[in-house]
Amino acid sequence: MKAFYSSLLLGGILGLLCLFATSTVAQSLAASDKKIFRTLSGYVREAKTGTAMTGVHVSVPSLGVGTTTNSAGFYTLAVPAKWSVRPLIRISYSFVGYQTENLTADLNFNSDMNIELKPELTNLREVVVKSNAATRKASESVQMSSLSVPIQQVKEIPSLLGEKDVLKSLQLLPGVQKGSEGSTGLYVRGGGPDQNLILLDDAPIYHTSHLFGFFSLFNGDAIKSVDLTKGGFPAHFGGRLSSVVEMQMKDGNRDRISGEGGIGLISSRMTLEGPLKKGKSSFLISGRRTYADLILKPFVPSISDHTGYFYDLNLKATFDVTPNDFLSVSAYTGEDRFVYKTNGSVTQENGNLRWGNSAGTVRWQHRFNNALSATTSLFYSLYQSRVNMNRDVMSEDEVVTYALRNLSGIRDAGLKSDFTWNAGRQHTLRWGLALTSHQFRPSSTTMLDGASGKPSADSVALNSWEGAVYLEDTWRPAEGLQINAGLRYSGFTSEGMTYSHPEPRVSVAYSPGRNWAVKASYASMSQYIHLLSNSGIGLPTDLWVPSTPRTAPQRSQQVALGIAKDFTSGTTLTIEGFYKTMDNMVAYKEGASSLSIGNTQVAPNWEDQITYGKGWSYGAEFLLQKKVGRFTGWAGYTLSWTQQQFDELNFGKPFWARYDRRHDVSLVGIFHVNDRITLSGTWVYGTGQALTLPQGQYWVQGSNGLKKLGDAKPYYTQRVFSEYGERNNFRQAPYHRLDIGIQFHKKMGRRERTWEISFYNAYNRQNPFFYYLDAVNVSTEPQVKKIENRLKQITLFPVLPSVSYGYKF
Known part of the structure; x- marks a missing residue:
């Protein structure tokens, strides 16, 4: 414990020294380099709503320098001050779907230049803020292995039962494997679902799905942007091995009250936003709920025996406190409930399952001067699930009751603070610290009910602390060459044991011109928490547990090499190869699970049921993506290999991971026929999962x-x-599916309505959900039995049509 707090104290001192050094060097530069660079900075907002615009491209064409705005709409740009020749320069602001604006700056002074962008007159139908990758050129950024899907494209892609899903859209990108049919799980470059850091306005979300994994809990109407980083991690990211998914909630309309909503086959949603003080503050309220239980209950008497629903609610308020201070408060809550009851002649069963998330963030953004800014966030996150199931087995003389009690939860409360300093044209420094308090409550029991009474579901709280400090620099030593180098130092303490690890990171990009670049990266990552999963599909019986003296943190190292090419048509091509190793992975031993027999508290015993091992993954990814124009979409292909090795599994020999897929193809197309009709389609193909x-x-x-x-x-x-061979020795049939959709829009003044008709699995592919062995009589003689085992499959989704209605005002 002392070592942990010593590390945090050292990190705090490092941060203060960096801040002091920053201030000192800034003053020095202001004095000595006064005639070399000028700093241009400001905020870019959407003219109609006042919403901060992320990813606007700000450039000085005559000098060949540029940047993009951050999540607060803020930009800062250092330019050489050659005012003796050309004191006035033109600054250009451009964003897809908006009119390009130009301002003039005088290089005799550092300048604050705020601007509002107006929508293109030819594209008034959509007034939305898209993710930052919509305009950023891949060849201009040092970052690699980073992808995003504009939220408007998420809303236009056909989906299961018409439910627009951010995470399922990410599954269509190369390097991201899907789990089972219809699930929202993400398997990124050979990693498991617990190795993804999902952030909603800086708050971590641990369980990301509704309805047993078929829908994610992120309502697209409330999300402003979504970005996926799967490699080449900068030093300000940490805590997971495989990926970071950053989602930002919309800020709300600062100009007038507006909203949108929709009615689908299984749920309805509604979003309302508007100003608290016009031009200065705003609010956003967005909710969604399934209603099958409400609609069917009056008509189906037995619905009370089998019923379930989910809901989620997003809230956000933003405030311009001063010209240099911005405050936002956001919150999310959502829950799934499922109740069932069966009555048989031999067995009777009933169950009650509840699981959900709550999260909240208070974020303060402050600008010290044109070059130095800071963002500080206080966040809280809670995930908990409760499963109560009972089965009565009846015989002539007694009734035996089997009971399952599962209580799982993780609670986080934390602080993170990030500083960004534009130290001239060659250097952009970023540093910060993070501190998180974790509380785990893993508990599961399966018991035979006897004279001792009903089993309890009490749980033991496991408390731990996680902290990190980091420093990184984006260095431009020569024209066309960028280097992002950094070091993250992280620590974790639990049950009297302290772990600490340095995590070096470096990314290099060289662009010889003509809008293409060669990139390479290396990243070392540490993960101090683990997910014990029985199924791999994210059921509420899965347990989150911390690293302990017996269970070491997971570690990974990843190298990647690739090229990026931007074409004049707005199309980007990226090709990347990667190799990743993962150590200290955990898995249940053969025959073990979280459903421990006869224990009312699994917390002291879960380590006896797991084994430790390693994994490695390597492959190549290809992505051709177009985000502008009447026709948009992408084509992605992944060729990869993923293996694991555990001493107590498969006789210690390596085996293919369940989610290893040799080939994975995704084709996505969206065509705007005109302002009233939008056609869309997706086709996916993947090698079958590995099974035992x-x-x-x-x-x-x-x-x-x-x-x-x-x-x-x-x-x-x-x-x-049964005699089993090697682990995961069988491959499912290849998975492929076509989804198609058509949207009909009608604009009526400020209002707009949209009808959508879509077909999931349009050609009715019988994709396997799981397999089982069945004894079948194969005899051709009526009086003779010849029993053989036959492998059979269960298919979950045939062709599924859906219709939905959406509106905006």
Whole structure:
């Protein structure tokens, strides 16, 4: 513990020294380099709503320098001050779907230049703020392995039952594998779903799905931008091995009250936004709820025995406190509930399942001067699930009750602070610190109910602390060459054990011109929390646990090499190869699970049920993406290999991971026929998942040779046992699916309505959800039985049509 707090104290001192050095060097530069650089900075907002615009391209064409605005709409740009020749320069502001604006700056002074952009007169139908990758050129950025999908494209892509889903859109990108049919799980470059850091306005979200994984909890109407980083991580990212998904909620309309909503087959949604004080502050309220239980209950009497629903609610308020201080408060809450009851002649069963998330963030953005700014966030996140299931097995003389009690939860409360300093044209420094308090409550029990009474679901709280400090610099030593180098130092303490790791990061990009670049990166990552999963599809019975003296943190190292090319048509081509190793991974031992028999508190015992191992993944990714014009979309292809090795699994030999897929293809197309009709379609193909299936079966007859089994002899005799070969020795059939959709828009003044008709799995592909063995009589003679085991599959979704109605005002 002392070592942990010593690390944090050292980090705090480092941060203060950096801040002092920054201030000192800034004053020095102002004095000595007064005639070399000028700083241009300001905020870019949308003219109609006052919303901060992320990713606006700000450039000085005559000098060949440029930048983009951050999530607050702020930009800062250092330019050489050659005012003796040309004191006035033209600054250009451009963004897809908006009119390009130009301002004139006098290089005799540092300048604050705020501007509002107006929508293109030819594209008034959509007034939206898209993610920053919509305009940023891939060849201009040192960052690699970073992707995004504009929110408007998310809303136009056809989806399951018409529910627009941010995470399922990310599954269509190269390097991201999907889990089972219809699930929202993300498997990024060989990593598991617990290795993804999902951030909603800086607050971590631990369970990201509704309805047992079929829909994500992120309502697209409330999200402003979504960015995925899967490699080449800058030093300000940390805590997970495989990816970071950053989502920013919309700020709200500062000009007038507006809203949008929709009615679909399984849910309805509504978003309302407007000014608290016109031009200075705003609010946003967005909610969604399924209603199948409400609609069917009056007509189906048995609905009370089998019912379930989910809801989520997003809230946000933003305030311009001063010209240099901006405050935002955001919150999310959502929950799933499922209740069922069965009545059979031999067994009766009932269950009650509840799980959900709550999260909140208070974010303060402050600008010290034109070159130095800071963002500080206080966040809170809570995930908890409660599962209560009972089964009564009835016989002639008694009733035996089996009960499952599962209580899982993780609570985070933390602080993070980031500073950015534009130290001239060659250097952009970024540093900061983060501190998080974790509380884990893993508990699960399966018991036979006897004289001792009902089993309890009490849990033991496991408290831990996680902290980190970082420093990084984006250096431009020569024309066309950029280097982002940084160091993150992280620490974790739990149960009296302290871990600390340095995590070096470096990315290099060289652009010889003509809008193309060669890039390379290396990143070392540490992850101090683990997910114990029985199924791999994100059920509420999964347990989050911390690193302990017995369970070391997960570590990874990743290298990547690629090229990026921007074409004049607004199309970008990226090709990347990667190699990643992962150590200290955890998995259940053979036959073990979180459903421990006879224990009312699994927290002290879960480490006895797991084994430790390593994994590695390598491959190549290709992406051709177009985000502007009447036709947009992308084509992605991934060729990859993912293997794992555990001492107590598969006899210690390496095996293919369940989510290893040799080939993965995604084609996405969106065509705006005119202002009233939009056509869209997606086609996906993937190598089948790896599964473990029995290679044979045998029957144990009664024999005197089994007498050494003693009391266990009756269990082993007269039974059929399966013989399994190597782990994950079987491949499912390849997965492929076509989704198509059409949207009909009608604009009526400030209002707009949209009808959408879509078909999920349009050609009715029978994709496997899972397999099972069934005994089948294959005899051709009526009086003779010949029983053979046949492999059968369950298909979850046939062709599914859907219709939805949306509106804006």
